Amino acid sequence: EAGVAQSPRYKIIEKRQSVAFWCNPISGHATLYWYQQILGQGPKLLIQFQNNGVVDDSQLPKDRFSAERLKGVDSTLKIQPAKLEDSAVYLCASSSSQSSYNEQFFGPGTRLTVL
């Protein structure tokens, strides 16, 4: 089966610019996650979707970050305006409630550099 797809793989922007990342989860996976991974740290959950509804966005900086999953399939994460500290890898993951152990499958990530 195809894995989690993300694009772009790399993005360089200047501070105060806006940027968007796209994620296409594994077909049939109802749950989608966005993580932020700063260099040298483990991934940190930003937002979790169940179908097209938000389950948890408590760690999403809502003044500048937004995310949507309009049709319950692919998702977009946006940052506007970007700050230097947003430089990180943004990972998308998906999981299926049909799985007996709820394994999360991760995409390759988008590496964002804010100058």
Next chain:
Amino acid sequence: DAKTTQPTSMDCAEGRAANLPCNHSTISGNEYVYWYRQIHSQGPQYIIHGLKNNETNEMASLIITEDRKSSTLILPHATLRDTAVYYCIVRAISGAGSYQLTFGKGTKLSVIP
């Protein structure tokens, strides 16, 4: 979620068993131990999980102590491709069938030729 403690880094000779420890002394009765790994420039990858019994799959074995306060991930014959950061995560599985992962800094395993 219970907090986990892992060594920052470990080395292992190629072909030898790699034993990665994890302490989770505050684990609750309904919390599972999960292991993920992250190879450089890739997203994390699920390895194995367990509740209280030892578990084995095609990738690794998980040994959980009887009091469940610590566990060890065993890669029986480490290869260079096993060089990665290994994350031990403790998490209860929700009835909704989904769960969140709280990653620490993990253990950087270097497999040496």
